[in-house]
Amino acid sequence: MTRDEKKQQTRKSLMDSALLLVGEGENFSNISLREVAKNAGVVPTAFYRHFKDMEELGLNLVDELGMMLRKLMRSARQSQLPAVELARNSVELYVRYVADHRTLFLFMSQCRTGGTPALRSGIRNELGFFATELATDIRQASSLPRIDTQDLEIISQLIITAVADTTIDILDQPENSLQLQELIEKTIKQLRVIFLGATLWESARKSSKTN
Amino acid sequence: MTRDEKKQQTRKSLMDSALLLVGEGENFSNISLREVAKNAGVVPTAFYRHFKDMEELGLNLVDELGMMLRKLMRSARQSQLPAVELARNSVELYVRYVADHRTLFLFMSQCRTGGTPALRSGIRNELGFFATELATDIRQASSLPRIDTQDLEIISQLIITAVADTTIDILDQPENSLQLQELIEKTIKQLRVIFLGATLWESARKSSKTN
DNA sequence: AACAATAGTGTACATTCGTTCACCAATATA
DNA sequence: TATATTGGTGAACGAATGTACACTATTGTT
Incomplete structure (x- = not known):
């Protein structure tokens, strides 16, 4: 898998992770960067490779x-x-x-x-x-x-x-x-x-x- | 001022404090108990005398x-x-x-x-x-x-x-x-x-x- | 006047948070 | 093949949060 594909994949994982947490009843504005990262199976700091913030x-x-x-x-x-x-x-x-x-x-x-x-x-x-x-x-x-x-x-x-x-x-x-x-x-x-x-x-x- | 009046007063202070923070652009679900207490001129733990939580x-x-x-x-x-x-x-x-x-x-x-x-x-x-x-x-x-x-x-x-x-x-x-x-x-x-x-x-x- | 009730105080602690930094390993490029 | 780029890692920090606990001072009750 090419590197760009891999990046798009984890990027999608992060977004899906956020939606998953929303689906579990959390308010989007309360969801932390760390939760999203953990749920996407990625270390918190990796989040910054894709988004500036939530x-x-x-x-x-x-x-x-x-x-x-x-x-x-x-x-x-x-x-x-x-x-x-x-x-x-x-x-x-x-x-x-x-x-x-x-x-x-x-x-x-x-x-x-x-x-x-x-x-x-x-x-x-x-x-x-x-x-x-x-x-x-x-x-x-x-x-x-x-x-x-x-x-x-x-x-x-x-x-x-x-x-x-x-x-x-x-x-x-x-x-x-x-x-x-x-x-x-x-x-x-x-x-x-x-x-x-x-x-x-x-x-x-x-x-x-x-x- | 009677004790009950005083209590109602700080209770109102707490509620007004929450509304004030909402007015400043914060999302209600993001407002912390401590912010509300501080803004109402009261120590955080005093909050519990009035409300179980936010x-x-x-x-x-x-x-x-x-x-x-x-x-x-x-x-x-x-x-x-x-x-x-x-x-x-x-x-x-x-x-x-x-x-x-x-x-x-x-x-x-x-x-x-x-x-x-x-x-x-x-x-x-x-x-x-x-x-x-x-x-x-x-x-x-x-x-x-x-x-x-x-x-x-x-x-x-x-x-x-x-x-x-x-x-x-x-x-x-x-x-x-x-x-x-x-x-x-x-x-x-x-x-x-x-x-x-x-x-x-x-x-x-x-x-x-x-x- | 002695006592009980209670609104508010102050300290403390374990979590969680966003963000920093140096580092690594795999991929892309030359 | 050698080198540069970059997505992801892991430790560490300062700050903020909810809550527990012991305490004080004032008000209400007897």
Whole structure:
């Protein structure tokens, strides 16, 4: 094995080790460099050969998260060409992804509001990008001519918020449990309320003053 | 001053000290018992006279948060009797509260998704209670006969989620900044989309299968 | 006035932490 | 083949943390 390959390997070990500890219930911001190193089967000082500190490792996890979200969006595009049951299919696909990448989504939930400023803005960027992509998809798929681009972006952000916010609840429920199913149904209803509101939305109007 | 009063006083000092440290950018889960004690002008071991550990102090902060949210809800009820500009008034009132209780809302944002399980569920409870209260208010104020109680609760939760989720963004923006104003307008629009969807929602229907 | 209860003090100790430094062994380069 | 580069090692440090224990001084009780 070439030296560079070997380096990439231990680098991945370190990142996976951090995620493992997150999965064991530790808060990312509480995880020590030493724990990560030990768990990766490497001496503490070796950590510095790969990352300046834990925050830098975290930023690389954000990148990994971003790639995963893009894969998710690609899956969503492929599987939903008919555009029927859009809310249900989207939510169920998301839940499946969360189950398949528990630790990464745990990391996201923890750091989105609780991490350092750099981590927070990193995750915010990824979710923002996700929302923008969603907006263009909605524009192409459905016909909402009365909504301008800015408003569509805002609505997409609302959708992302609603879904991202349930992530921690999803993770707290055991897989295939009744509570999880109820959670899914709840989220689907919320998305449908938003969609319903969007179809009636008119960007041009001076906005309803009564609610 | 009676002994019990004195005790309550240092107890409050400890809790305020924790909030102060949160306000200085520290993550609550990283704040040490010793920091809190030192900042409260008290020796570390005195901490144990009041709390078993930092988590117990955190749970008491959750109680304080709950009381503050109830005050917020009461203010909202008083100031919005005419029910015009409901979204705008609600959001602006919320932003004012956030500005007036920065550290407590910082604590909420941090722990809602990043804290220990006990803290998380505590905050979830408070926000859930808030949503339930909101649901009964909406039921009384507006006329949405086609929405059953469960669905109204779900919609209320969506509203709370949308607002609570912007909290960290509000806190990241300097007061009276342009970005903050844009954030407010964005949130208002999101609430109006939800309201719009809610007015059209029919709990009885077999649900639209096309979106 | 004597006694009991207790909020807060001060010392001490074992852990764990991030970081330093010199070193080694395997790989890449010439 | 000789040399340079570099990923990983291991010992060592100063600092910070949670907690135990004995103590003090003040307040409440009898």
